[in-house]
Amino acid sequence: MMRSIALVSALLITLAACKSGELRFDGNTPSGFPYVMHVDNDGTAPVIGDKISYSRVVRLGKDSILAPHSEMTVVLPEAGAVSEPAMAEYEILFLMSEGDSASVYITGEKSAAIPGFTATDTIIFDIAFRRIEMTKEDVMKEKEATALMEKDVDAELTQRL
Numbered sequence: 001m002m003r004s005i006a007l008v009s010a011l012l013i014t015l016a017a018c019k020s021g022e023l024r025f026d027g028n029t030p031s032g033f034p035y036v037m038h039v040d041n042d043g044t045a046p047v048i049g050d051k052i053s054y055s056r057v058v059r060l061g062k063d064s065i066l067a068p069h070s071e072m073t074v075v076l077p078e079a080g081a082v083s084e085p086a087m088a089e090y091e092i093l094f095l096m097s098e099g100d101s102a103s104v105y106i107t108g109e110k111s112a113a114i115p116g117f118t119a120t121d122t123i124i125f126d127i128a129f130r131r132i133e134m135t136k137e138d139v140m141k142e143k144e145a146t147a148l149m150e151k152d153v154d155a156e157l158t159q160r161l
Contacts, residue, residue: 025105029091035104043097049136051075052129054093059124066123075139085114089125096129103127 025034046052052074058067082090085106092104104125112119134142 027095029088029095029104031087031091033088033091033104033106033110035092035095035102037095038101038103039099040102041097041099043099044132045094045097046076046132047094047136048076048078049139050132051134051139052093052132054130055128056089057126059126061122061124073133085123088123089127092125092127093129096127098129098131101126101128 023036026037028034053072055069055071056067057065057069060066076090076093088104088106088110092102096102104127106114106123106125107121108119111117111121111123114123117123
């Protein structure tokens with residue numbers, strides 16, 4: 001509940017800054033997406049292969065919601081494994097740690113490259129980073145254990161037939 005309040009607070013701060021024309025970006029992701037950090041705690045940033053949880057809202061400009069608040073749990077992919085809109089979302093996650101919140105923006109030619117959008121559209125991902133659920137190593141161990149279990153089940157079924 002508190003984290004949802006933090007995400008809503010970050011969204012309201014961003015909206016207020018946009019309305020006053022005072023929005024200042026804190027930096028750019030590696031692919032050049034501008035972002036604003038609303039809460040920036042010290043902590044460990046996730047790496048490719050970590051399983052993380054976060055919440056997000058996706059907006060079109062300051063007034064329209066493209067995707068309402070949702071809770072996400074994902075294994076972070078390599079940059080080349082995601083499309084441009086998702087790249088902005090994932091790249092900001094690599095710059096965050098537990099409890100952080102940020103907004104990342106897709107603007108200009110990057111928004112025009114997305115079907116259905118133009119260079120005048122601004123797509124905003126409001127992100128609240130929850131935590132690293134599993135490290136890359138733990139995710140790999142879980143995958144190996146699942147594969148081994150599936151192999152055992154297949155072997156048992158083959159034996160019974």
